[in-house]
Amino acid sequence: MLIEDSFRDTRVDPAELEAFVILAEELHFGRTAARLGLSQPxxxxxxxxxxxxxxxxxxxxxxxxxxxxxxxxQLLTRVRPAFADLQRAMSETRTLARGLRVGFLGPYGSTLDAPLGSFRDRHPRCPITLTQIQWTDIYGPLRRGEVDIQIALTPIEQPDLTVGPELGEFPRLLAIARSHPWSARASIDVEDLAELRVIGPHSEVSPEFARGFWPPATTPSGRTIPRAAPARTEPEMLSAVAHNDAVFATTTAMPTYFTHPEVTFVPLTGLPAARVRLVWPVRTDNPKVAEFAQLATELARPPLRRPT
Known part of the structure; x- marks a missing residue:
């Protein structure tokens, strides 16, 4: 049917074409309006x-x-692929504009120094944003799209995440008040924790992280390890150690970035070293993620030695 009030205008209005494509999929004005976030009129x-x-x-x-x-x-067969190309172009351009957003966990950010430096050399104009991840929300920023890739401590049992290369290994330390009689020891064993109050994992920490990083409920001989109240951040942990007669099982990374004048660190034996790995979503729209992960993998490999 010819439309009498039609006008000769060769301009393309993306809003009209988007509404047309969505309407062709929904065949319902109400559902189309809901998808577009517009009113039905x-x-x-x-x-x-x-x-x-x-x-x-x-x-x-x-x-x-x-x-x-x-x-x-007929119009749909021509417009739909062109509109899909336009959407991809917009998405890819937005991704390039935001660059690469990298998440790090507390004192373990130094494990990213080498791959970040190499990535900057390759892409000097690509903006890089660093975001600190909280212990109580380790994978939240990744899943909410606030970061593209991040580091985490093993074990990592998240089916929607890809676990990448290991970036660092950190022996265990025990944060203990300087006034405590054991603060001058050469080392403290996990068996000794039965005589101390150990800061436990917060309820919002992922279960595998709580099992893998914090001391178990009992010592190897079966003695109960008393728990102190959990803490959310490194400063909270150190404050609790300094003032609440508690200890915290940490790693050699902690005193590099977080210290307290009333807290010292003693080597802790009997617990495995903490390992840092790179993780990112199984589905990601940022092509820089794969490149950064590959670069980190290459840098993590030990150099080949030629036979003498």
Whole structure:
């Protein structure tokens, strides 16, 4: 049907085409409006404007159904792939504009120094944003799309995440008050923790992280390890050690970045070293993630030695 009030306008309005493509998928003005976040009258207005621009009807409307007529079907076959290309172009451009967003956990950020330096050399114009990850929300920023890739301590048992190369290994230390009689020891064993109050994992810490990083509930001989109240951040942990007669099982990374004048660190034996690995979503729209991960993998490999 020829539209009498049609106008000769060769300009392309992306909003009209988007409404048309979504309507062709939904065949319902209400659902189309919901997907677009618009009112139903606004969707109808966009479709009518597109039809006036074309000069003929594209959509047949009745009280019960919405269908495309042959001219609408023909337009859809040409517009849909072009619109998909436009969406991809916008998405890729947004991704390039935001650069690479990297998350780090507390004192373990130094494990990213080498790959970040090499990545900057390769892409000097690519913006890099560093975000500190909280112990109580280790994978939240990654899943919410606030960071593209991050480090985490093993074990990592998250099926929606890809576990990448190991970036560092840190022997264990025990944070203990300087006033404590054991603060001058050469080392403290995990068996000795039965006589101390150990800061436990917060309830919001992932279960595998709590099992792998914090001391177990009992010593190897079966004695109970008393628990002190959990803490959310490194400063909270150190403050609790300094003032609440508690200890915290940490690693050699901790005193590099976080210290307290009333706290010292003693080597802790009987617990495995903490290992830092790179992780990122199984599904990611940022091509720089794979490149950064590959670069970190290459840097993590020991150099090949030529036979003498």
């Amino acid at each position: 606004r969707v109808s207005q966009l479709i009518r404007s597109l039809e006036r621009r074309i000069g003929r009807r594209l959509v047949e409307r009745t009280s019960r159904r919405v269908t495309l007529n042959p001219l609408g079907e």
